[in-house]
Amino acid sequence: MLSLTIQQKWINRKLVNRDTMFLAICLSRSTLAWNNSDECQYIKQSKVPTMHFQPSLPRLPIPKLEDTANRYLNAQRPILNNDQLNTTISYVNKFLSDEGLMLNKALLEENKKNKHTSYITEPWFDMYLKDRKPLPINYNPFLVFTQESSDNNQLVKITNLIVSSLRFMKSLRAGILEPEVYHLNPKKSDTELFRTITNLVPSSLSWYAAYLFKAFPLDMSQYHNLFNSTRLPELGKDRIYQNTSEKHIVVSRRGHFYAFNVLDEAGYIHPPKEIAACLKSILDDNRPINIHSVGVLTASERDFWCRARYHLIDIGNRDVLKKIDSALFMVNLDDDVMQDNKSKLIRNFLHSDAINRWFDKSFSIICTKDGYAGINFEHSWGDGVAVLRYFQDVKKDITEKPWFHPHDIENLKANNSDIHRIEFVLDTKAKGIIAEESKKYKQRTQNLAVDYLIIEGFGKNECKSFNVSPDAIMQLAFQLAFYMQEGHMVPTYESCSTAAFKHGRTETIRPVTLETKAVCSALTDKNSKLSTAEIKNMIVACSKAHSNLTKNAAMGQGFDRHLFALKNLCQRLNKPLPDIFKDKSYEYINHNILSTSTLSSSAVMAGGFGPVVDDGYGIGYMIQDKLLGSIVTSYQDKRSASDYIKNLDEAFKTINKVMLHK
Template sequence: MTLLAAKRVFISQKPAHSVTKKRVLTHFFCSKSTKAANDNYEYIQQSRVPTMHFQPSLPRLPIPKLDDTCRRYLNALKPLLKDDEMQRTQAIVEKFQKTDGVALQTELQHLDEVNKHTSYIRKPWFDMYLEDRRPLPINYNPFLVFSPESSEQYNKQLVKATNLVVSSMRFLKSLRANLLEPEVFHLNPKKSDTQFFRTFTRLLPSSVSWYGAYLMNAYPLDMSQYANLFNSTRIPMIGKDEIEMDKSAKHIVVMRNGYFYAFDVIKPDGNIVPPIEIAQNLQHILNDHRPKTDIPVGILTTAERNHWATTRRHILGIGNKKILHKIDSSAFVLILDDEPVGTDELQLLRRYLHGEADNRWFDKSFSLIVTKDGFAGLNFEHAWGDGVAVLRYFQDIKKDISEKPRFHPEDEKKLSGGSSSVESLNFKVDDITCGIIAKEKKKYDQWTKNLDVGFLMYEGFGKKECKDFGVSPDAVMQLAFQLAFFKQEARSVAAYESCSTAAFKHGRTETLRPCTVQTNNLCSIMAKGTSDVSLQKIKKMIIDCSNAHTTLTKEAAMGQGFDRHLFVLRKMADGSGKKIDLFEDPAYGIINHNILSTSTLSSPVVLAGGFGPVVNDGFGIGYMIQDRRLGAVVTSYRDKRSAKEYVDSLEESFKDIHKVLLSR
């Protein structure tokens, strides 16, 4: 199924909004009191359990035992190294366990002991992002695309953009008022995702509330990243960028045709600006008939970070301080694209991954992007946070614009066509700035033309069937990624799967290493064909792969992977100027050269999502697992690998695995 076909499925799933009935009921119940009406508009949620109720009692991210990390590291290397390479690396690791590793582990434990307010990974992981000098788009910023609204009228650019802004502000206000429902992973939702759970945990002091949830087999997640969703930006600096936030700002910035506009979305009294006024402002911007700017300042956010930092200093110096502060402090950037996507699904993916950058500002915590023909999604900067926070925001506002749209197609008739509250932000530029913009635009165009993008939606095989077969759906996906590559090159390569450690205070992510001895053995058989081996034996091997993957998943989610531990130990060694054999060993470079970099944010409201390859000769694979279908967005650089050819191989792999699992 193509993305455009998927859009038609979403739209045909139910009839057009029963808007009139919903509005009548809403007005009936809200008319009981002005306060009820105001609260109903001002907040997306009014949770009885405060948003940050569990935060003080969250458990701390554990530091794995050194011996466990070394064992897991060697196991992950087995399918990647030859026998002689493995023997050499094993000797290096054994020496590390007895000498340098012990000293580094002791130092890390001491640092962790004196910093009990946070996790051992938080600062070095922030620094990793902020110190990298590579451009943000493709290299770091991921994207997500919303599934469309069930009524085409609600997919109109002005209608959708207005509702997205309103719902975003409702989310922001709920978050800051401590009224947003805390993020909790319910192991058995029928027993714990209940009103009793909420009442019980709310009555517990915050200092012990996590333990009360734990007793009910529910696990509150860290929400420290959520603050940086809004009014936040990444500032380019020489050597290391900074994250800045200004909660006092009450406006958003809108980009269209490379021009910048701003208007308030929060009134001086703290209430959200009415939908009709927000729509009026957006219509005013859409009625600006200037052609695309030939000096797109936004292109500068695609530059190498030191170069952008130097350029930013220059444009600050020629009189752009107020404009840059306006952009930096805005709640978020709303991007209105004039070009429709049409029927080109790959163009849709490219639009959200990188766009032409004339109409982008990649430094913001996130940008909402709405196309002329009604697609919507976001592109987000990754240093400040991970997928858990972004997906929560994404799902909540999608639900809000679908179930409680505050601006309706018929409301367009009420717009007057003019607005005095939109501020045009006009950069002052000189010859130096224009020259830099022209060079960066040319460079960016060449870069993105070299990017290959592929998309696959495999129908009739998904989460439900995998569970019927007794295998993990995620394990099946990861096996398919390995098999697809093995079919092409007859070898296993380093693979990276992101796993959240948000179950711990200030947790970020851990790496799950899906390339295992089990997947390597299975791929070597399946890539040759299955005629020499019984389908039942292969089926048993798939189950073994799934079991191994499930163990790795549990370990990673509980902070018991090896990647982050070794990463921090290496950073400490680098800080002291000491060279450590383990980190100088080619094997460490091999496993960290992630040719298959994968991540998923599966949700019924996500039409597609993805990111760029993390190494020049690799694939970036954003994937989704739904009840009856499996999907992947694949990126690569054309001069190194073909995303299209990999997608073809991936489809064959899905078929092969599905065929084996169906066998009796």
């Protein structure tokens, strides 16, 4: 899912001179007329076609059953007592000698018949789409762009974000967006030579050519669902809907919805000043807040929203809903001012009051009155890799190539003629449903606690000087903070992308190891006789163990997805569930009290998500060269995010003190 940065000074040091560059580019761009040229219409013009590597991507491997069993037991050891562990071991041994063999054989056979995809794709989609919980907090994450220091006028910011998003979309659809590639050694592979050679190699062999450069192309199958896409509520299981023929966006403000075309009939992007004129008209609309905003219903339990939607269709809103569903993307213009209130900012982008949102859209661009901008995205269609690529490319484009400037506002006239007001037909029943759901949503969000932590002077550089993994240190700190708070280890989830494989999604890293447990025990035991040097060596060992887990997960060699697929197959075959899946310990390890995820980027100012279980913590984190940060969420009737943050602060200081020991 996400990483985060919280303050502007976290921006990559390479961007120090950005303001000067930004001003110079603005002046040059202001003299360049918008037209249908490639320079205006496309964000990227890659030598290598976007999907060039897709046909030759390796398939996501299915681990050996014995390896999965061993990894599963290793993850259980630090969180179970001896009696629980012995019971689980007996279930695992039975699974390995009986039902597991049959299920794994069936899974392998099914996988052979579906070489176009991965074994996890369909069950993982179903996992998301069948869940009936509301999307905000439970599933939809958010990301906030780093602020421009030169100008953050709302109209200027959102116009440029829309134009750059369209330029990204057109590049993607034209196949000229540069393929997503992980360069193990960028100096050797992120070069023109690499692009020239791999472009000459047929797509069916292109991955192997990249591999010779120690570069690893990533799956891009999710990218097409970024645009014209939405998640439709249906009874029992939702559906992803897409209509790529539409050329409009939908803009919401004060709970009112508007639509206007941003592409012409030939598919060219409308001039930025025309887009800005439409936005100005919306910003000038002085209608009061719509207390019966249908957007609130997208924050509801999914079956409830489905039934409410059926009612809306029955009373004459089919075309209105279709207009929203088929939009290229959603834009939310907020009247709120964030200033320096980070908690308010986090809440606004994570959940808000839902009046000015439509959480079903693949993503929504949100922009506040004072120019804080970011996205809230629906998670079923894809993962953080696709979203972050879009996010970073758009950020770079609005920084280096803004097409609309503050001085352009002077002679701008509002354009009402090209805007379609989306007016819902609402009867007494519909208004009552919206009012009731608004109350429920307010109660739910008021129960959510949000806090954050910034640790300066201790970051990636220092961790590397200690010869430890920065991510391992973060994960150790999360464990130590909880251990300080409650005195034991709990199931923990860390997201790891498997995008190196065709249709890969994610695998789970299980950061709770015997090594982390030993460190937590040593650092909290006042009677411990271990020296600081010994504990430091234990932290290094902890880092090595975590790095091995991360490597395995990235290569599709975790255990969570394999067991998930086997259980799913068993249910589809209507077979009795093996004891391993009925074991309380299996249920326990999947009840992730600590759910953690990172997407480190200098383009991201803040990002996070809600707890995945009622009594857990949602932890979005970032790792910068000289800074570490976390956003933590919890339900305050179960856990205290603020208490956890205090312990996390102490955990970082404790670990740093140990690592500084000579």
